[in-house]
Amino acid sequence: MPPFSSEQRSKESHDYIFEKSPILWFDGAIIVGAGPSGLATAxxxxxxxxxxxxxxxxxxxxxxxxHRTYDRLHLHLPKHFCELPLLPFPRSFPTYPNRRQFIQYLQDYADHFHIHPVYSENVLSASYDTQCKIWRVQSVNTSKGLSGQKREYVARWIIVASGENADVSIPNLPGIQAYRGSVxxxxxxxxxxxxxxxxxxxxxxxxxxxxxxxxxANHQAKPSLVVRSPVHVLPREMFGVPTFAIIMTLLKTLPLWLADRLLVLxxxxxxxxxxxYGIKRPSTGPLEIKQTTGRTPVLDVGTVSKIKSGQIRVxxxxxxxxxxxxxxxxxxxxxxxxxxxxTGYRSNVPSWLKxxxxxxxAEGISTCGWKGGRGLYVVGLSRRGIFGAGLDAKHIAEDIREAYLSEQQAYLKRFRVSSR
Known part of the structure; x- marks a missing residue:
């Protein structure tokens, strides 16, 4: 394949995807997942x-x-900590954009960078071919027109961006078959x-x-909340300043233990x-828990007040x-x-990455940071939220660029020699 400009390569590759061949070579990186992490990396x-x-x-x-979030959802962190690389939120958006605003931002982001994912393409497995030094990704299309069509994508690099929240996590509930209400x-x-x-x-x-x-509670229901274990609850803002911004400042100037004590105080x-009221605090500080387990503290937006008033039982x-x-x-x-x-979500990486x-x-969370070797990269699976995913996306792109340009130069050299 002769070298093309990046725009030509992208167009040629996307055109080639829809040919009838079950094996599709892609000159670049395969990204699994079109959430914020995948869009940022693309x-x-x-x-x-x-x-x-x-x-x-x-x-x-x-x-x-x-499709899987509730209507009242807003970003828990200020927007400048949740924007993707290279394109900020509109200035007109509030500090904490709501669900619809965030979705619109992501759609505008994809349009701005001309990102066109292949939808309804369910990855069944991905594995590294040690002999050919390439990644082989097997998938099946679930759209109406192509339902059941299986394909294999082949590329030098693969980027896992399927997210920490790919599948719902449902606990085993004893007695659930006997319960007559809705679950x-x-x-x-x-x-x-x-x-x-x-x-x-x-x-x-x-x-x-x-x-x-x-x-x-706001819809005149009578809610009860199961609090099974100790949990840190912090106000979303302290003294009119977003708590996350305060945390970032504290971590730059103070040791972790002292920052934790100030937050708890x-x-x-x-x-x-x-x-x-039934909400015990852990003996370990919120930042230390986040660092060691990935669990984030709850940023309260009014629930504690309802608990204190008795409108929500614990x-x-x-x-x-x-x-x-x-x-x-x-x-x-x-x-x-x-x-x-x-009860949250879980990564589905162990089910398809071989x-x-x-x-x-074992839970599908990255233990290698953003780079795993052999052309494997990971973004959005290190429990650092959208902010961390954006940083990883930049590192990944810079790292792949070096290898990509090196391979292009090597190809051009061979092409010139063979043309003589």
Whole structure:
């Protein structure tokens, strides 16, 4: 294949994708996932003159945000910590953009950089061919027109950008078959309008669980929130300044332990002793927990106030479900009309990326940072949020660019010799 400009290579490769051949060579990088991480990496690669193609199993970009989030969702961090590389949020957007604004930003981002993922392309497996030194990605298309069509994509580089939240995480609930009410995962929850005057149990006390309980209370439901283990709850803003901005400043000037103590003190001054409401604080500081386990503290947007007023009840860990509700570890039972599982999501990388166990934990989280070797790169799987993914996208693009230009120069040299 003769060398082309980056725009020509991108066009040629995209045209070639839809030929009938089941094996498709791509001159550039294959990106798995069209969420914020995948879009950011594609844009950074384009800036460096490296073509890429995104394979996305859903029918749109950012499917988690578009199809599996609740209506009242806003970014928990200020927008400048959540913008993707090379294109800031519009100035007209508020400090904490809502769900629709963030989706619009991502769509504008894809349009701005002319990013066109291959949708409904479900990656079944990806493995490194040690003999040919290439990545082989097997996929099946699930769109109506091409349903069931299998293909193999072949490229020098692969970028895992399928996200930490690819699949829902549903715990094993003893007694669930006996329960007569409705049970849904938070990915199916939109708003509390259908739960007005109903008793609803929210299982999970992370940011999603806290916000869903708040939304239910605002819709005149009667929510209870299961808080199974100690959790740090911090106000979203302190003294009118975003808490995340304060955290970033503290970490630049103070040791971790001291920053943790100041945050816990600020939370105590804001909320008082939350243990008397059923929310115990961990003995380990919020930043140390984030660093060691990846668990983020809850940034409160009004839930604690509803708990204090009694509009949201806090329950201990659940023991099992019964026909009319749930029994808790303290021995008492409650009746509920519905149960919402705010039990989070998990990575699906272990199900399709083969032979790279050394670079990922059993949960599919990167243990190699953004570079795994042999042309493998990872973005958005290090529990550092959108901010960290943007930084990794830049590093990946710069690293691939060096190898890409080197290979192009080597090809040109061979091409000139053979043309004589």
């Amino acid at each position: 844009a950074c690669l384009k800036e460096q003159g490296v073509p890429s193609i995104i394979l996305e199993k859903a029918d749109c970009i950012a499917s988690l945000w578009q 849904i995962h938070s990915s199916k929850y939109k708003n509390g309008s259908e739960y007005a005057r109903k008793k609803v149990l929210v299982v999970g006390s992370g940011n999603s669980g806290m916000e869903i309980a708040l939304d239910l 600020s939370a105590f001054l804001t909320y008082g002793d939350t243990a008397k 329950m201990p860990a659940m023991e099992c479900l019964i026909s009319s509700g749930a029994t808790f570890i303290d021995g008492h039972s409650e009746e509920y009309d519905a149960i919402i599982l705010a 032979g790279e166990e050394r670079n990922f934990s």
